[in-house]
Amino acid sequence: MTAATDEVQRLPEEGEIVIATVKEVTGHGAYVTLDEYSNMTGFLHISEIATGWIRNVERYVRPKQKAVLKVIRVNKTRGEVDTSLKQVSGEERKSKLIEVKKNEKATAFMDFIKSKLKLTNPQVNEIEEKILQKYDYVYDAFEAIARKGPDAIQNLDLAAEVKQAMEEESNKIQIPQVEVRGVMEISSKKPDGIEMIKSTLASAESSKGGASTSVTYIGAPRYRIIVMAENFKVAEKTMNNTVEKVRSAIEKQHGMFNFSREESKKSHQQG
Numbered sequence: 001m002t003a004a005t006d007e008v009q010r011l012p013e014e015g016e017i018v019i020a021t022v023k024e025v026t027g028h029g030a031y032v033t034l035d036e037y038s039n040m041t042g043f044l045h046i047s048e049i050a051t052g053w054i055r056n057v058e059r060y061v062r063p064k065q066k067a068v069l070k071v072i073r074v075n076k077t078r079g080e081v082d083t084s085l086k087q088v089s090g091e092e093r094k095s096k097l098i099e100v101k102k103n104e105k106a107t108a109f110m111d112f113i114k115s116k117l118k119l120t121n122p123q124v125n126e127i128e129e130k131i132l133q134k135y136d137y138v139y140d141a142f143e144a145i146a147r148k149g150p151d152a153i154q155n156l157d158l159a160a161e162v163k164q165a166m167e168e169e170s171n172k173i174q175i176p177q178v179e180v181r182g183v184m185e186i187s188s189k190k191p192d193g194i195e196m197i198k199s200t201l202a203s204a205e206s207s208k209g210g211a212s213t214s215v216t217y218i219g220a221p222r223y224r225i226i227v228m229a230e231n232f233k234v235a236e237k238t239m240n241n242t243v244e245k246v247r248s249a250i251e252k253q254h255g256m257f258n259f260s261r262e263e264s265k266k267s268h269q270q271g
Contacts, residue, residue, distance in 0.1 A: 010037055010038070011037065011040075011074055011076060011079065011081065012034065012036075012037055012071045012074065012081060013071065013074070014071055014072065014073065014074050015070065015071065015072075016070070016071045017068060017069070017070055017071075017088065017092050017093075017095070017096045018034050018035070018036060018037070018042075018068075018069055018070075018071060018083070018096075019034075019035045019036060019066060019067075019068060019069075019096065019100055020032035020033060020034050020035060020042060020044075020066070020067050020068075020069050020083065021033050021035060021039075021064065021065070021066055021067075022044075022061045022062060022063050022064060022065045022066075022067060023041070023063065024063065025057050025058055025061060025062065025063060026057075027046075027057070028045065028046055029043060029044045029045040029046040029047075029048070029049065029057065030043075030044045030049075030057060030061050031043055031044075032044055032067065032069065032083065034081065035066075040079070040081065041081075042069070042071075042080075042081035042082065042083045043080070043081070043082055043083065044061065044067075044069060044082075044083045044084070044085060045082065048072065048082075048083065048084035048085060048086055048087065049061065049085050049086060050085065050086050051086055060085065061085070067085060068088055068092070068093045068096045068097065069083040069084060069085055069088060070083060070084045070085075070087045070088045070092070071083055072084045072087065099137065102137045102138075102139035102140070103137065103138075103139065105139050105142075106137065106138035106139040106142070109138075109139070109142055109166075109169040109172075110124055110127070110128065110138065112165075112169060113127075113162065113165045113166065113169065116165055117161055117162065117165060127158060127162060130156055130157055130158060131153075131156060131158075133156075134155070134156060141153055141156070141166065142166060142169055142170045142173060143170070143173055143175075145166060145167055145170035146170040146171070146173040146175050147175055147210075147230070150163065150167050153166065175230070176230065176231075177228050177229070177230070178228070178229060178230070178231055178232050178235050178264065179226060179227070179228050179235070179264060180226070180227050180229075180232070180235045180236060180239050180261075180264045181224065181225070181226050181227075181261070181262035181263070181264065182224070182225050182239065182243065182259055182260060182261045182262055183218065183222055183223070183224055183225075183259070183260050183262060184215075184222070184223045184224075184225055184243070184246060184257065184258070184259050185221050185222055185223075185256070185257070185258040185259075185260075186200075186201075186221055186223060186246075186250055186255060186256065186257055186258075187220075187221040187255060187256045188250070188253060188254070188255035188256070189254075190253065190254070190255070193253075193255065196250075196253050196255070197250070197255070200246055200249045200250060201215045201223060201246065202215075203249075204225070204242050204245065204246050206242075209234070209238065210229055210230050210234050211227055211228065211229035211234050211235060211238040212227070212228045212229070213225065213226070213227050213238060213239075213242055214226050221256075224262075225239070225242065225243065227239045227242070232264070235264075243259050247259070
């Protein structure tokens with residue numbers, strides 16, 4: 001009973017970004033419930049909804065609608081909270097929605113692990129606390145496994161079966177991937193030219209720094225190079241560095257080298 005009472009009395013901090021549900025719209029603004037604070041009531045004054053004169057509040061907020069708001073005043077004595085919609089920046093809104101989405105996914109993952117390993121709530125809380133010592137969000141640990149493999153959580157003080165279950169759950173995560181492609185034309189008149197080219201291209205293939213580089217044979221003298229990474233910045237940097245290394249090695253051996261880009265694309269890869 002005490003825990004529930006403490007939860008009801010917990011108040012947000014001024015300046016905090018919160019998720020709220022619009023409960024009732026009035027001529028002066030809207031009453032909202034704060035989702036993360038046991039649905040305690042807050043008020044969104046009409047002057048904090050948008051800049052300029054507002055003819056119709058419901059054009060901006062409607063009953064049952066979810067909204068990202070900023071806490072601008074907290075009366076701890078009365079337990080009253082005033083909020084603002086217009087003071088929330090686009091970046092703050094985006095960041096909050098990402099946080100909520102991550103927390104929802106993490107909850108689903110942890111519920112599965114709790115059920116599978118027959119854990120108690122305190123045991124689940126303990127696991128989450130250990131994860132949060134290294135990651136900002138519990139979900140980030142699952143995403144790290146999806147990106148880098150189980151080694152990502154080897155340093156966490158967790159039981160082997162918990163790590164195994166986390167690895168299984170991380171397989172459900174789709175990692176955004178971008179792909180940059182190009183064609184290298186390489187030739188050499190040296191007797192051992194073919195072997196030199198093969199050796200150079202083999203050393204160009206790698207998987208490091210968040211990028212994976214592969215080279216495939218199209219047909220003499222053409223070879224396709226593909227770099228896959230989390231974003232175009234990493235992919236482009238890896239592509240440029242790799243191509244320059246290959247160019248330098250080939251020209252050092254008095255070979256001919258030419259490079260042309262192909263269309264890039266963005267995709268999702270199952271973790």
